[in-house]
Amino acid sequence: MREVAIIGVGMNKWGELWNKSLRDVFTEAALLAIDDAGVDHIDSMYVGCMSSGLFVGQEHLSSLLADYLGTNPIPAARIESACASGGLALRLGFIEVASGTSDIVLAGGVEKMTDVAVDGATFALSTAADQEYEVYHGITFPGLYAMMARAHMHKYGTTREQLAQVAVKNHHNGSMNPLAQFPQKVTVENVMKSVMIADPLRILDCSPITDGAAAAILCPMDLAKKITKKPLVKIIGSGNATDTIALHSRDDITEIGSTKVAGEKAFKMAGKKPENIDLAEVHDCFTIAEICVIEALGLVDKGKGGKATEDGLTALDGKIPINTSGGLKSKGHPVGATGVAQVCEVVKQLRGEAGDRQIKGAKVGLTQNMGGSGGSSVVHIMEVV
Amino acid sequence: MVGIIGYGAYIPRNRIKVEEIAKVWGTDANSYRKGLFVEEKSVPSPDQDTITMSVEATHYALKRSGIDPQKIGAVYVGSESHPYAVKPSGTVLAEAIGATPEIHCADYEFACKAGSEAMFVCLELVRSGSMEYALAVGADTSQGAPGDALEYTAAAGAASFIMGKDNLLAEAVETYSFMTDTPDFWRREYQYYPRHASRFTGEPAYFKHIIGAAKGILKKVKLEPKDFKYAVFHQPNGKFPLKVGKLLGFKREQLDTGLLCPWMGNTYSGSSPMGLTAILDEAKPDDLILMVSYGSGAGSDAFVWKVTSRITEVQDKAPKTKEILNNNKNYIEYGTYAKYRGKIRKAE
Amino acid sequence: MPSPRYWREIPQRYRLEASKCKGCGKVFFPPRLVCSSCKSREFEMVKLEREGKLITYTIIRVPPSQFTDQSPYAMGVVELNGGVKILSQIADCNLDKLEIGQKLRIEFRKIYNEGEAGIICYGYKCVPA
Incomplete structure (x- = not known):
């Protein structure tokens, strides 16, 4: 297996991009990544996208996006694993380079979510849950995570305020990210008084509907040294795992098993332990998700995710900074793009290019991207060399 | 001998008071109360x-009967609020209780008499020997136009009866029907709410047919009102069944047990059948019960039931009708009622 | 929902039919073709118990459009006696009085209408026992 480096990343400003189509949004981010890497071509492409069919009525993204990026006839594949589509696209790009099949691979992600009304977006997102045994009965994603939150509060004594502190922290971080959709800072009181969506989760516990894309350029380490003068970020661990699609089928509603397993695989491959991680970008689609995920990854003890947040352990200046980019909460959550954008942030941090939110001396970073209520997870560990 | 081997009733928990409706339309609540x-x-x-109420009432009936649903030969649902104009309620019910596919299904409609006619046919199918058991349901989510007199009473409920030959808890001693063409209440195709002919629904309609059917069956079985422990009549309101009972020579104590309308409203096809379930909940072996339904258009089915010794074994096997009526009530305001009953015009 | 998709699930939605693995006894709802525990492919049909307890819950205040008439409504993960967990609405409850661990039972309810002219979708809900 060849060692794989990330030599370029690109992400455009996220938000409600009324003037831009899906193909525009993706091509912008892809060109930024290509420019960042300084390459004159790519050999292959993976694009994570959850539901372009339902959001914009367009499938067959492999052809469309390779065409508009001007890279026909390269091989291309659209990857779908709900909200983990981006992370999985990166993993497949990693495997393709590591295997020696291709040299320069673009791994990207895109979602154009605002061309449908809220109802349409709710429906499209709900397809990540079990249509017949969850969605049929009237559940929504806020509802699924709300049930995880309720169970976590009941089992571990996690408080409503601790959930709010996840949002406060991530919006604080996002306020230093010029590409974030909602860079506004929020207070615990703002969160606790925001409109109830699915008890106990309120609107400010939820990640937004976003248009956006992100891309990364991968190549073998040997080649990377020839192409770029920037600090080289190496992918040292990659893990992917699945769990039951239905939340209710799991033994423990508070544990995200797919993240636990994907994390263990990535740590094993990387030869690292949770305490070696300098920062992590995790899938905070809802405030409770961040708490469950940092527990599943072993970054904090089980049941202590809320307390760790309250104590500032996950803040920018904390022991293990989580979501320095602002996370899905503040930066936005164009579902297919999220997993790749997480990698963009870690690469920027490891290169020392993260501006006001830079974690000093960061050497090892982790990304965790998950689909649905945790039915699939992808974890990557990167190290600057 | 044929009769009832299992029965059950179901009533939704929401209630609206007459005062709440009167407040909206500026009418005098006391004139209704x-x-x-x-x-x-x-x-x-x-x-x-x-359909959902029929399924729940039938689950209770099955508990009391103790039979295997696969042995039921017919499922007949009587209602004037079948959820589909075209597509049977009976097949959903039969599927939900596990009685398909060797079964005969039909939906009945005869204004408020649809439930009793399903009972009538089920008894005869069992008597003929063409099937071992037959299931009859009377159920309605009754419609009454906003502001119409019907709105104060149009209610929701279901009663379910399994008819058989053995292990009866009440024997059908006699049946008798009385019909004429009388346009007192109707709903035309594609109309949402029924129309009625006001006071014409009384003397020439309700009273004439119930009295005709009651007198006919009493003559047939050679019994008098005093021979009965209980009598139950169709209940469009609380007043009519008491009045018709009195006219026939029944005393108030014979009528009270089956009288549900004052606190439940008129459940149309479920009305007198649900009254019968409330009586069966309290009846003792050998009690005689007279039941007379009424359906506009118009006609009455009359039944004389004789309670057997098995009744005491089954009464507690499922919730009793008055327990369901009195427990877990949820009083709602007119706005909620209007929303629940689809009376608010919404965006397409 | 297209009619065939609704129709196919009727045994589960109306009667709670599940499959019990002949290899290890694990019960699956809905039924499966292969056991996730022992990999056996032999099953027998069993019906789930109609009583259980509440594991966790939420109150949906921003519902999918076909559930607007019922909003707000409670939903929960319910462990039925025998151990199988399902997700369902909790009907006929007081929304501020739900408690983890409370006893519930199954009732047959309308889940939603396919608009004014489409099919009516039925299934199970839980109500306080």
């Missing part, structure tokens, strides 16, 4: 309809 003897009525939740 005192004049028609109606206090409140049941209201289905948005997730309840004739």
Whole structure:
């Protein structure tokens, strides 16, 4: 297996991009990544996208996006694993380079979510849950995570305020990210008084509907040294795992098993332990998700995710900074793009290019991207060399 | 000998008081409370309809019967609020209780008499020997136009009966029917609410047919009102069944047990059948019960039931009708009622 | 929902039919073709118990459009006696009085309408026992 480096990343400003189509949004981010890497071509492409069919009525993204990026006839594949589509696209790009099949691979992600009304977006997102045994009965994603939150509060004594502190922290971080959709800072009181969506989760516990894309350029380490003068970020661990699609089928509603397993695989491959991680970008689609995920990854003890947040352990200046980019909460959550954008942030941090939110001396970073209520997870560990 | 081997009733938990409706239309609540003897009525939740109530009432009937649903030969649902104009309620019910596919299904409609006619046919199918058991349901989420007199009583509920030959808990001693063409209440195709002919619904309609059917069956079985422990008549309001009982020579204590309308409202096809379930909940072996339904258009089915010794074994096997009526009530305001009953015009 | 998709699930939605693995006894709802525990492919049909307890819950205040008439409504993960967990609405409850661990039972309810002219979708809900 060849060692794989990330030599370029690109992400455009996220938000409600009324003037831009899906193909525009993706091509912008892809060109930024290509420019960042300084390459004159790519050999292959993976694009994570959850539901372009339902959001914009367009499938067959492999052809469309390779065409508009001007890279026909390269091989291309659209990857779908709900909200983990981006992370999985990166993993497949990693495997393709590591295997020696291709040299320069673009791994990207895109979602154009605002061309449908809220109802349409709710429906499209709900397809990540079990249509017949969850969605049929009237559940929504806020509802699924709300049930995880309720169970976590009941089992571990996690408080409503601790959930709010996840949002406060991530919006604080996002306020230093010029590409974030909602860079506004929020207070615990703002969160606790925001409109109830699915008890106990309120609107400010939820990640937004976003248009956006992100891309990364991968190549073998040997080649990377020839192409770029920037600090080289190496992918040292990659893990992917699945769990039951239905939340209710799991033994423990508070544990995200797919993240636990994907994390263990990535740590094993990387030869690292949770305490070696300098920062992590995790899938905070809802405030409770961040708490469950940092527990599943072993970054904090089980049941202590809320307390760790309250104590500032996950803040920018904390022991293990989580979501320095602002996370899905503040930066936005164009579902297919999220997993790749997480990698963009870690690469920027490891290169020392993260501006006001830079974690000093960061050497090892982790990304965790998950689909649905945790039915699939992808974890990557990167190290600057 | 044929008769009932299992019975059950179902009533949604929501109630609206007559005062709440009167407040909206600026009418005198007392004229309904005192004049028609109606206090409140049941209201289905948005997730309840004739089919769902029929299924729950039938689960209770099955518990009391103790039979294998696969042995039921017919499922007949009588209602004037079948959820589909075209597509049977009976097949959903039969599927839900596990009685398919060797079964005969039909939906009945005869204004408020649809439930009793299903009972009538089930008894005869069992008597003929063409099937071992037959299931009859009377259920309605009754419609009454906003502001119409019907709105104060149109309620929701279901009664379910399994008929058989053995292990009867009440024997059908006799049946008798009385019909004429009388346009007192109707609903035309594609109309949402029924129309009625006001006071014409009384003497020439309700009273004439119930009295005709009651007198006919009493003559046939050679019994008098005093021979009965209980009598139950169709209950469009609380006043009519008491009045018709009195005219026939029944005393108040014979009528009270089966009288549900003042606190439940008129459950149309479920009305007198549900009254019968409330009587069966309290009846003792050998009690005689007279039941006379009424359906506009118009006609009455009359039944003489004789309770058997098995009744005491089954009464506690499922919730009793008055327990369901009195427990876990949820009083709602007119706005909620209007929303639940689809009376608010919404965007397409 | 297209009719065939609704129709196919009727045994589960109306009667709670599940499959019990002949290899290890694990019960699956809905039924499966292969056991996730022992990999056996032999099953027998069993019906789930109609009583259980509440594991966790939420109150949906921003519902999918076909559930607007019922909003707000409670939903929960319910462990039925025998151990199988399902997700369902909790009907006929007081929304501020739900408690983890409370006893529930199954009732047959309308889940939603396919608009004014489409099919009516039925299934199970839980109500306080």
